[in-house]
Amino acid sequence: MFLLLKYTLLYTVVLMMVALGGMFSERSGIINIALEGIMVIGGLAGVIAIKLMPAGANMLVIVLGSVAVAALAGMIYAALLAFASINLNADQTIGGTALNMLATALAMVIAKGFNGSASAKLDYSNRAFIYDFGELTVSAFLFIGIVILIVSYIMLYKTRIGLRLRSCGEHPQAAASVGIDVYKMRYLGVLISGALGGIGGMAYIVPSVSSWNFEVGVSGAGFLALAVMIFGQWKPFKIFLAAMFFALFKSLANIASSTALASLGWTQNMYNMIPFIASMVILAFTSKKSRAPKAEGVPYDKGSR
């Protein structure tokens, strides 16, 4: 039971953070399909940051320092998407797909270069990120995630910037007509998604294991987060609930063979499949009243009405 709770919390935080990132980007009008790639780059940067920390460093310094590096790396990588889709009006889905492909290849080249060997596997210590409360183990990212959820909500709905950002995703020309800089707002949306995606990638890799082979990237977690975002209808707290739902099944896949559930005879693959099937079913039922930002995916054209 504690194991299930532990994994569920772990995945909830990851999926929620990345999905919130996707939400900021899409609410500003940019489809961010590159989340998968951003997670890989963020995770890689975070892991390397941990490895480069001096041996006797303070736990808090390690956590905050490496998370900051992951966020920064994610932002830099997301800036590539922002540049292509905001400045050059490129197709956002294609740009994002290219960045996903680039991320895995780049991560392997960097990881192998860092290792100086033919293996893309990095070993690191994750002790600073894990805390034990009795039998329950939680990671530092749980606290970071809660803070991010609350800040996201306040920022999106209670501040001027949030209102401006949302307006750019619904009707950028109308937003521009009242003096909002659409380019700036969209950049902001994509960069926030880069930061959250980067942290999310690190949260996916670091707390659960102490070595990671970058050959597998983040094995579809970024795409899962996209599904979570849609499932959560682009709203922070709904995204949180959606993330819990997805995380529960992902955890069941991990522990099924070692608990009473084994008697059901379901394989790991079946549990892995369920969130995807569930989100397709939900999408089918909710598509008619979808809350997707109206202008997402459409390059901003000043002259169009």
Next chain:
Amino acid sequence: MENKKASLRSRLAEHEGFLSVLASLICIVIGLALGLVVLAIINAEHALVDGLWVIISSGLKSPRNMGTVLANAAPLIMTGLSVGFAFKTGLFNIGAAGQYTLGAFGALYCAIVLQWPWYLCLLASMVFGAVWGAIPGIFKAYLNINEVISAIMFNWIGLYMVNDIMYGGGQGAMYDMASTKTYSLRKVAKQAMIPSCGMSDVFGKLQSVTIAIFIAIFFAIVIYILINKTTFGYELKACGFNKHAAQYAGINDKRNIILSMTIAGALAGMGAGLFYLSTVAEWNPQVSTALPAMGFNGISVALLACSNPIGTIFSSLFVSYITVGGTKLSTQYYTKEIADVITAIIIYLCAFSLLFRNKIRGLLAGKGGVNLGKGGNG
């Protein structure tokens, strides 16, 4: 004289095909240049001779290498056609990887379990891929769910499902305990291997070089004719340009969306058929963390070819060529993924090839640049 030159220039500036090829070539050159930068960052001393030169020359070095390029290009052409065909009809088929997975299942099941001959196995791979392509099409047509999202979901559903059936807890009928992959067709299902017709003798006795490459080229031509010379192709394209206008003209847009995705799925599924029935490799059902790269590389080659079916043949050969070049890099200095980095950079650049095209047109027409048209599909 002066006049003639100017008219040739303006004619070239109006020629879409010429502009597309030039734009793609620019993407490739910049991509290779940036690749050289990456090589130099990793190991500056060896970047040119042991790095870039190996990547761009190895593919032609021996008949065996050429054979490897061809064997990998054939399935790549099919997935590229799949993505490109969908693009032409206004859909983004990111689901090629999933359709490819199902196609692999269809081909291997019919080959190993049913012991069918190769052409029927190939047909099965098409049918399986087509079904997996049709599903996102149906979701798009009747429920208006973005095909990108549903295709991503069905990619993973397909991968988990296929792996589960193939592995079957280690007892799967196609699963070879000894190699931890599916059974090698060379041992258990010789009748299902695509005939080589002497190809493998030409290319250094490499068994995986078969007539698959000709089948792929044949389909590229068929798709070219279908899109450009038939009423059906015109209807599909019309739906892609403007759904509402097409509806108004009496075209059944729902039917066409589903048909486009079905055809795209069939092409991707067949790509897997060509790959596995040529025995280039066996399927490993224990890898559930990554979708087959062939599907995503299909997106690359389609973009590089601006979705043109004939162009896809050449872009597939190119991508396959530098990928093989990447594997020949000396591991002492570099890793083979450098080739993937170069390809990905090229694709990133392709995302704004429209910009390049307009710049070239502007230069040729004698102006510094022209205003961009409305990007994307609006």
